[in-house]
Amino acid sequence: MTEQLVNVHDLVGRCPFATSQKLLAGKWSLLIMHELAEGPVRFRELERRLHPITQATLTRALRQLEDDGLVHREVYGTIPPKVEYSLTEVGAGxxxxxxxxxxxxxxxxxxMKAAGRM
Structure with missing residues (x-):
């Protein structure tokens, strides 16, 4: 019997663990989701809370979470522009x-503390 190797990407959408891993694979994804769990947050505030994240990295991570349907981006027509991020209904789950x-x-x-590793 030949054993076939399974590509993890082939399991996305079929396996809940592979799907979750793909959605949260970014280094900052969990921390961003944590920060948005309490309610909408403006971009600069997120950047401040997640220091030392760079603006480019935060933008990229937020876009990916938005594309995945976990984060909602609300742009207000003010000057200067106001942008808030929040969890979508599925993200709030x-x-x-x-x-x-x-x-x-x-x-x-x-x-870790009890084992003397910290």
Whole structure:
């Protein structure tokens, strides 16, 4: 029997883990989703909160999350222009995942401290 290698990209849209991994693959994706979980945030405020992220990196990450349907970009017709980012309905469903990640992350931090690794 020959074993066929499966390309992870072929599983996107069929496997929930591969799909989630693809959506959150960016270095900043989780942190951006975390910052938007509490409500709309303006670009400069996001940039400040995520320091040392660069403007170009934040723009690229937000565009990808917007293209994936997780983030909504609202442009207000003011001078100077005001742009706010928020989670879409499907993006807001990620809040429970963020809460679970926070719980697990804190448990792991405790483990690392107890093991003398921090």
């Amino acid at each position: 990620f809040k429970t995942v963020l809460a679970s990640l926070e719980t697990w992350g804190n448990q792991y931090i405790d483990y």
